[in-house]
Amino acid sequence: MDGPSGLDLARDKMRDAGVPDVAIKVFEHGYHLLEEGATGILPESDVEPLTDVADAHDFDAEPDDAAREALGRTALIKLNGGLGTSMGMDRAKSLLPVRGELTFLDVIARQVLAAREEHGVRLPLVLMNSFRTRDDSLAALERYPDLAVDGVPQDFLQNREPKLLADDLTPVEWPQDPSLEWCPPGHGDLYTALQSSGVLDALRQAGFRYAAVSNADNLGSAPSAAMAGWFASTGAGFGAEVARRTPADRKGGHLVVRASDHRIVLRETSQVADDDKDAASDIERHAFFNTNNLWLDLDRLAALLEEKGGVLPLPLIRNEKTVDPSDGSSPRVIQIETAMGAAIELFDDAAVIEVGRERFLPVKTTDDLLRLRSDVYALGDDGTLRATVPEPEITLDPEHYRTVGAFDAHFPHGVPSLVLAESLTVEGDWTFGDRVSVVGPARLTAPDDGAPATVPDDATVGGDGVVEPEAKRDVPVDLSDLDGGVTDA
Numbered sequence: 001m002d003g004p005s006g007l008d009l010a011r012d013k014m015r016d017a018g019v020p021d022v023a024i025k026v027f028e029h030g031y032h033l034l035e036e037g038a039t040g041i042l043p044e045s046d047v048e049p050l051t052d053v054a055d056a057h058d059f060d061a062e063p064d065d066a067a068r069e070a071l072g073r074t075a076l077i078k079l080n081g082g083l084g085t086s087m088g089m090d091r092a093k094s095l096l097p098v099r100g101e102l103t104f105l106d107v108i109a110r111q112v113l114a115a116r117e118e119h120g121v122r123l124p125l126v127l128m129n130s131f132r133t134r135d136d137s138l139a140a141l142e143r144y145p146d147l148a149v150d151g152v153p154q155d156f157l158q159n160r161e162p163k164l165l166a167d168d169l170t171p172v173e174w175p176q177d178p179s180l181e182w183c184p185p186g187h188g189d190l191y192t193a194l195q196s197s198g199v200l201d202a203l204r205q206a207g208f209r210y211a212a213v214s215n216a217d218n219l220g221s222a223p224s225a226a227m228a229g230w231f232a233s234t235g236a237g238f239g240a241e242v243a244r245r246t247p248a249d250r251k252g253g254h255l256v257v258r259a260s261d262h263r264i265v266l267r268e269t270s271q272v273a274d275d276d277k278d279a280a281s282d283i284e285r286h287a288f289f290n291t292n293n294l295w296l297d298l299d300r301l302a303a304l305l306e307e308k309g310g311v312l313p314l315p316l317i318r319n320e321k322t323v324d325p326s327d328g329s330s331p332r333v334i335q336i337e338t339a340m341g342a343a344i345e346l347f348d349d350a351a352v353i354e355v356g357r358e359r360f361l362p363v364k365t366t367d368d369l370l371r372l373r374s375d376v377y378a379l380g381d382d383g384t385l386r387a388t389v390p391e392p393e394i395t396l397d398p399e400h401y402r403t404v405g406a407f408d409a410h411f412p413h414g415v416p417s418l419v420l421a422e423s424l425t426v427e428g429d430w431t432f433g434d435r436v437s438v439v440g441p442a443r444l445t446a447p448d449d450g451a452p453a454t455v456p457d458d459a460t461v462g463g464d465g466v467v468e469p470e471a472k473r474d475v476p477v478d479l480s481d482l483d484g485g486v487t488d489a
Contacts, residue, residue: 006170007031010162013171017182020196022310023159027185030336033316034169040316042267044276047256049285050264053242054234054353059226063119067229072121073209074228075298076112078216079187079340080105080137081130081158085325087366088403092133094216095140096404098363098372099379105137107219109144110383115223118382123223124149124208126199127216128190130158132179151206156197158189163323166332172323174331180324187292188314188338195305204298211296213340219372220361221293222384227353231295236351237304238344239295240264242288243360248393250281253290253341255352264350266290266341270317288352290341291360295351304346312346314338361385366407367394374418392421392438397446400429416461424461433457 004012007028014024063071084093094104102110112125125147129137138155141147148154160182162171174180185192190213194200203211210231214221221241231239242255253268272280280286305312317337324330344350363369371377371394377385401407413434418424421438428446434457442461447453455461 006164006168007035010164010171013162017160019159019161020192022196023161023185023189023192025309025311026159026189026192027161027336029311029313030185030316030338031164031169034164034318034334034336038316039318040268040271041273042256042258042265042271042315043273044279046259047265047267048259050242050255050257050288050352052352053288054230054351056226056230056241056353056355056359059230059353061226063225063229066232067225068119068121070210070228070232071115071119071123071223071225073207073232074121074223075124075126075152075203075208075211076223077126077128077190077211077213078108079190079213080127080133080155080216081184081187082215082217083130083132084404086364087369087407088405092129092137092216093363094133095136096363096369098219098369099377099385102379103140104216104219104363105140106143107379107383107385108216109141109147111219111222112383113144113146114382115225119225122149124152124203124206125154126152126203127155128158128193129155130184131160149206152202152208153197153199156193156199158184158187158193159196161185161336163333163335166320166334169334172331172333174323177324183335184337186317186319186335186337187340188312188342190340191301191305191312191343192310194301195310200298200302200305204302209298211298213294213296215292215362217364218292218360218362219385220357220359221291222382227295227355230353231351234349234351236295236347236349237297237300238347238350240341240344240350240352241291241293241295241355241359242352243291243355243357244287245283245289247283249289250283253292253339254280254286255288255290255341255344256286258345263345263348264352265315265345266339268317268339268342270319271315288354291355292341293355293359294341300347312343314342314346357391358385358387365396366401366404367396369404369407370394370396370411370415370424371418373415376418389419392418393423395423395425397427397429401426413457416455428453430455433459436461 082093116123165172258265319335319337322330323333410431416436422441424438425443429452432455438461
């Protein structure tokens, strides 16, 4: 081959952009795997179901001194690099209001400050930001001057790497928007970024032994002395919180046991072969999904990174898409990614614990946002969100509600009451009035002419029918004989 290789070009581009040397080494590792045809596929024939799982209910009692001590040696790390592009956002998703005017970051800050006061611990909050989320997020945290902990940075930057043309694995050039030539390396970059930023050393020097890691858009992963006590008691280098799968969780990453060495491994959806999809989605066989709430022993992590020269051998995730996600006709590119949960296989003593769904409240779509903003949840003084009733299933028409802007335009007075709802399905272009309630299993169908429609103020949306306003009360309503729709007050 004449001239520099695709790897040479990518390496030069990363150096010119100031990407740390260790991050370039990690990219090189992934590039070689890609050249060799690695796909990261983990066949069903090579795995066994995960069954050896602790139960969080065994650690729900009032935290003892050991649990408080463990929390006192824990740092909270939140992955905050996401822009919420799937919901039409162009800035940090964590700055999206979720409870009144409170954003994800506001709620997280309140959780941290409340846990400090309750348990008498330092509990630093550290964000893993991207270049596009850093400034706005740090500015938002200035409202909480007491959050800073001596000797601990408030954030560190995730790395970036070039997107590669799918046909020849050279770095793509996209003059229309050069920022689209770059992508994050997946959240498996956590370990590289912790080391290269100096934050790993800073945490250890400040006396912190453990890290609780989770996504910033999951407000269920609040600081927990019980969870810290569990992880410390295991003596493990790595811990993972899992939750029991339901039919709604058939897709998504789940933990399995590799048959060849009996190590616990993470299998993401992209690592499932087409022929194995039925087995992988069998919630009786593979009963637990990965919440992405992880626990790390920082001393063990530092030793492992030193042993591996900074390059953790995480499974490759080959992510193919267009260079401009909003333009399907733009060139096909490959992004080399890894998952942070995949590091579980690098620890022979990894521990897993089953937690309740209250520890897993992610917002990936506006369906999730509607539920979290509603009266289904109550926000406690300690910043934790607690479900007041069983969660209703929400399905909003993506053509009209997918983006946050469109969502807010269709709920100009705020979201409806859902405490009496079993489900809400909205088909078509419906704008909701003020003080609307949803009762039972509810469905709004698009008008025959496809025109926009309105749910009037003070109306009740019924599941299979119309519920008169006086039917709104504090008990469920039997809608089995009704026809569906809304009614004016």
